[in-house]
Amino acid sequence: MGVGQSQSRARALAMAAIRETWEETGLVVGVAGQLKGSRAPSWEAIRSLNQVPDLQHLGYVGRAITPSFSKIRFHARFFTVDARHLSGEIQGDGELVEVGWWNVADLNDLPMRGVTRFMLDRAVGLVRGEVEERPTPIFRWRGSRVLLGVEGYFTNLK
Numbered sequence: 001m002g003v004g005q006s007q008s009r010a011r012a013l014a015m016a017a018i019r020e021t022w023e024e025t026g027l028v029v030g031v032a033g034q035l036k037g038s039r040a041p042s043w044e045a046i047r048s049l050n051q052v053p054d055l056q057h058l059g060y061v062g063r064a065i066t067p068s069f070s071k072i073r074f075h076a077r078f079f080t081v082d083a084r085h086l087s088g089e090i091q092g093d094g095e096l097v098e099v100g101w102w103n104v105a106d107l108n109d110l111p112m113r114g115v116t117r118f119m120l121d122r123a124v125g126l127v128r129g130e131v132e133e134r135p136t137p138i139f140r141w142r143g144s145r146v147l148l149g150v151e152g153y154f155t156n157l158k
Contacts, residue, residue, distance in 0.1 A: 026091035057085040067141035078119040
């Protein structure tokens, strides 16, 4: 996985995804080992579980940027990981509404924003081998128009 041409940026984004996954779900994408480095609370908790982040099993899904008129803004990267590479017990920190395991067949019945559905559908397609890894999409807005693109190219969806 590379973002632009920078492996160090890709690694930083993957590490952020692992940290966020831990904070929001209680699950660690890692292997047994002694974590060195940061003393931030999230990394201390992962260290106490004797886990070291394992980036090799992350799959990059895409990127999304919320519109400027949104009350809640984010610029997010989305990843997949096989559950066999997770440890810990599911426990939300309150940031997400419902944290748990969901059957893929039930996902269409869940209410979610268009960008979330788009990335989730892409993630499922990647896992099933129905979607090509590259190019990776960027989902963003220009004014009130949704734009779907890849690096340097955008298509107006509305």
